[in-house]
Amino acid sequence: MPLGTLDRTPPPFFKQGPSAVSKLMVCSALALFLMVADARFRIAEPVRSLVATILYPVEWVAMRPVAAARFVAGYFESLHAAQASEQTAERKLVEQSLRASQVEQLQMENRRLRQLLDLRERLTTRAQAAEVLYDAADPYTRKVIIDRGLAQAIAPGSPVIDESGVVGQVTRVYPLVSEVTLITDRDQAIPVLNTRTSARSVAYGDPAGHGGWLELRFMAGNADVQPGDLLTTSGVDGVYPPGLPVAKVVKVERRGDGGFARIQCEPQARVDAAQHVMVLTPVGAELPARPAPDDSPPATAAKKAWGRK
Amino acid sequence: MIMRPGQPLLLPANPVFIWGTLLLALLADMVPLGRTPWMPDLLALVLVFWSVHQPLRVGIGAAFLFGLAMDVHETGLLGQHALAYTALSYFAITIHRRLLWFSVPSQALQVLPLFVAAHAIQMAVRMIAGGAFPGMVVVLAPVIECLLWPVVSVLLLAPQRRAPDPDENRPL
Numbered sequence: 001m002p003l004g005t006l007d008r009t010p011p012p013f014f015k016q017g018p019s020a021v022s023k024l025m026v027c028s029a030l031a032l033f034l035m036v037a038d039a040r041f042r043i044a045e046p047v048r049s050l051v052a053t054i055l056y057p058v059e060w061v062a063m064r065p066v067a068a069a070r071f072v073a074g075y076f077e078s079l080h081a082a083q084a085s086e087q088t089a090e091r092k093l094v095e096q097s098l099r100a101s102q103v104e105q106l107q108m109e110n111r112r113l114r115q116l117l118d119l120r121e122r123l124t125t126r127a128q129a130a131e132v133l134y135d136a137a138d139p140y141t142r143k144v145i146i147d148r149g150l151a152q153a154i155a156p157g158s159p160v161i162d163e164s165g166v167v168g169q170v171t172r173v174y175p176l177v178s179e180v181t182l183i184t185d186r187d188q189a190i191p192v193l194n195t196r197t198s199a200r201s202v203a204y205g206d207p208a209g210h211g212g213w214l215e216l217r218f219m220a221g222n223a224d225v226q227p228g229d230l231l232t233t234s235g236v237d238g239v240y241p242p243g244l245p246v247a248k249v250v251k252v253e254r255r256g257d258g259g260f261a262r263i264q265c266e267p268q269a270r271v272d273a274a275q276h277v278m279v280l281t282p283v284g285a286e287l288p289a290r291p292a293p294d295d296s297p298p299a300t301a302a303k304k305a306w307g308r309k
Numbered sequence: 310m311i312m313r314p315g316q317p318l319l320l321p322a323n324p325v326f327i328w329g330t331l332l333l334a335l336l337a338d339m340v341p342l343g344r345t346p347w348m349p350d351l352l353a354l355v356l357v358f359w360s361v362h363q364p365l366r367v368g369i370g371a372a373f374l375f376g377l378a379m380d381v382h383e384t385g386l387l388g389q390h391a392l393a394y395t396a397l398s399y400f401a402i403t404i405h406r407r408l409l410w411f412s413v414p415s416q417a418l419q420v421l422p423l424f425v426a427a428h429a430i431q432m433a434v435r436m437i438a439g440g441a442f443p444g445m446v447v448v449l450a451p452v453i454e455c456l457l458w459p460v461v462s463v464l465l466l467a468p469q470r471r472a473p474d475p476d477e478n479r480p481l
Contacts, residue, residue: 024369030373031388034391035434055339055382063341133341139346141385
């Protein structure tokens with residue numbers, strides 16, 4: 001038997017490096033430090049960005065089988081389904097052409113009225129299209145990864161919409177991809193406006209985490225909210241442009257504990273199955289800068305008066 | 310070296326093969342199959358396997374780095390997988406001398422608590438940090454990992470079971 005065929009070579013008895021316990025302590029301490037730095041102080045972003053950039057080729061390879069499967073499935077989609085989707089698209093087009101012709105007229109009227117009232121022109125937000133690459137595998141949150149990042153000048157905090165409503169908000173930006181937290185995430189909140197009553201409130205993500213609902217919290221038990229009410233963005237937050245559909249009220253339970261109603265809403269966008277989305281620039285980024293707080297004349301006058309006395 | 314009676318002598322493990330399988334497991338974990346809490350963590354399984362069979366080559370430091378990669382990929386809390394894999398690798402190294410005296414099915418039963426502990430650590434960390442509860446299916450993950458142990462044992466030891474001197478009758 002040739003030499004070197006035995007796995008049981010004598011181990012280096014006296015030189016085995018640091019003991020397992022000391023390695024465990026060092027690595028656990030490092031992991032705990034990273035967790036606190038990430039969750040509380042947000043100072044671990046450079047580490048995350050570095051690892052994400054190194055990992056990107058691996059992730060790209062891992063995405064191939066799923067992308068191939070999706071392509072094949074799309075190729076073999078039956079003719080029937082294609083025809084049905086074409087019919088719905090045509091119907092939508094007819095419906096929208098009616099509205100579009102009205103919009104022209106309304107816009108003109110609106111422009112005149114605004115000029116009349118000397119109101120500032122409505123802000124127009126810039127947008128860029130993006131594609132959802134995959135759902136983030138973390139089961140404790142609701143996030144997706146899109147194929148635009150720092151290279152395409154995506155800013156953290158940007159609203160993300162699809163054709164029927166708000167999907168979520170960009171929370172982390174890497175060089176080539178970014179992370180979007182969906183509006184159904186537990187920690188996500190979005191200011192909304194009830195279009196029927198013009199009442200403003202805030203919609204929160206589902207605390208249970210697997211229903212895909214939104215919740216209107218802290219609404220009084222007798223608040224004027226009915227199933228079927230449409231909630232749109234209110235535009236008071238400086239992030240979302242006003243008037244984007246967010247959710248529809250589905251269920252209102254009046255006898256909640258603590259005098260608040262339990263209001264469940266269903267997102268309008270296809271939050272869990274969004275494929276193509278638009279990333280908008282946050283409204284706040286386009287607002288004019290606030291005037292610098294120079295020393296106001298009344299205060300100085302009062303000071304001088306006080307100094308003279 | 311004292312060994313279990315009847316255990317065949319194995320060829321030395323190829324480091325390229327060890328790190329290749331670890332990378333392959335990382336790749337398998339990164340295939341985007343959506344949010345599935347019951348999905349077994351293949352990387353954890355392969356890490357435990359090599360920590361048991363080659364503790365001098367694959368140890369706690371490697372486990373920590375692979376954990377960090379998983380954290381960034383899953384967009385979760387940074388350090389969550391790193392902590393779980395570190396603990397996993399430590400416990401695997403503490404039991405590695407005892408474990409190899411048992412048959413493969415009993416080995417699977419003995420690594421089950423390790424996988425349960427790893428998932429429990431991750432869950433506890435996320436619940437403290439304020440995550441949403443992913444549902445009871447999360448219990449399935451360590452059980453599936455434990456059931457995969459015999460499969461992994463056969464696959465990853467196969468290159469070491471080849472004949473030391475291949476000839477016409479024993480090409481492999």
